Amino acid sequence: MNEETIKISASLDCANYLDLLSDIRKLEEGGVNMLHLDIMDGHFVPNYALGTNLLRKLRPQTSLLFDVHFMTSNPEVSIPIFADLGADIITFHVETTSRLHQMVSSIKNLGKKAGLALNPSTPPDILEYIFPYIDMVLVMTVDPGFVGQKFVPEVVKKVQIIKSLIDSRHLNIDIAVDGGIGEKTVPLLKKAGANVFIAGTSSIFSGKDEIEIAARKFRELCEKTY
Numbered sequence: 001m002n003e004e005t006i007k008i009s010a011s012l013d014c015a016n017y018l019d020l021l022s023d024i025r026k027l028e029e030g031g032v033n034m035l036h037l038d039i040m041d042g043h044f045v046p047n048y049a050l051g052t053n054l055l056r057k058l059r060p061q062t063s064l065l066f067d068v069h070f071m072t073s074n075p076e077v078s079i080p081i082f083a084d085l086g087a088d089i090i091t092f093h094v095e096t097t098s099r100l101h102q103m104v105s106s107i108k109n110l111g112k113k114a115g116l117a118l119n120p121s122t123p124p125d126i127l128e129y130i131f132p133y134i135d136m137v138l139v140m141t142v143d144p145g146f147v148g149q150k151f152v153p154e155v156v157k158k159v160q161i162i163k164s165l166i167d168s169r170h171l172n173i174d175i176a177v178d179g180g181i182g183e184k185t186v187p188l189l190k191k192a193g194a195n196v197f198i199a200g201t202s203s204i205f206s207g208k209d210e211i212e213i214a215a216r217k218f219r220e221l222c223e224k225t226y
C-alpha cells in the first residue's frame with residue numbers, strides 16, 4: 001500500500017439501509033476507493049452491524065474494495081469466512097487477542113491486506129514488533145461501536161507517533177482514521193500523517209449534500225495540503 005496516496009473509505013453502516021445499492025452507486029460516482037464494513041458482535045462493542053449475508057450479496061454488485069473492520073471479540077474465527085466473502089483488507093483490534101503475529105499471517109496467507117486497529121486509549125507501542133508484517137494501522141478516533149460520536153483530540157498525537165515510527169523503519173504502511181472525520185479533524189489528522197480517511201456521518205453521510213457531491217468534496221478536503 002502507498003502511504004502517500006489519499007484513500008477514502010465510506011462507512012456503510014452510515015448509509016441508508018433501505019436503499020443501500022443506490023447509495024453504493026452514488027459512492028462509486030463520487031470516487032470513493034473502498035467500502036468500510038464494520039462488523040459488530042454486541043460483545044467487543046455494545047452494538048451490532050453488518051454480516052456475512054450482506055457481504056455475499058454486495059460482492060458481485062460493486063468493484064469497490066471491501067475494507068472489513070472487525071469490531072468483534074473473536075476475530076480469529078471470522079478471518080477465513082470474510083476472506084472468502086471477498087474482503088480485500090481485513091482489520092482486527094489489537095485489544096482482542098494475544099496472537100497478533102499468527103492472525104496477521106493468516107490474513108496474508110489468504111492473499112489479503114492486513115490491518116490492525118487501536119482504540120483511542122490503546123498506546124501505539126503494541127505495534128513495534130508487528131510493523132513489518134502489516135499493511136495498515138486503523139487508529140480509532142472515537143470508541144468503536146457507534147456512528148456520530150465525539151472525536152477524541154488526544155489521538156492526533158498518536159497518529160503522529162505512529163507515522164514517525166513507520167517512517168523511521170522505512171515501511172510503507174497506511175494510516176487510517178475512523179470516527180468524527182470531517183472538516184475540522186481532517187486537517188489535523190492529515191498533518192499528523194493519516195492517509196486513509198473513513199467517511200461517516202461527519203462527512204459523506206451528513207445529509208448536507210447528495211452523497212456523490214459530498215464524496216467529491218470530502219476527497220478535496222483530504223487531498224489539500226495543510
Ligand SMILES: O=C(CO)[C@H](O)[C@H](O)COP(=O)(O)O
Binds near residue numbers: 036
Ligand atoms: O467506526 C465507526 C463507528 O464505530 C464508524 O465507521 C464511524 O464512526 C462513522 O463515522 P462518524 O463518526 O463520522 O459517524
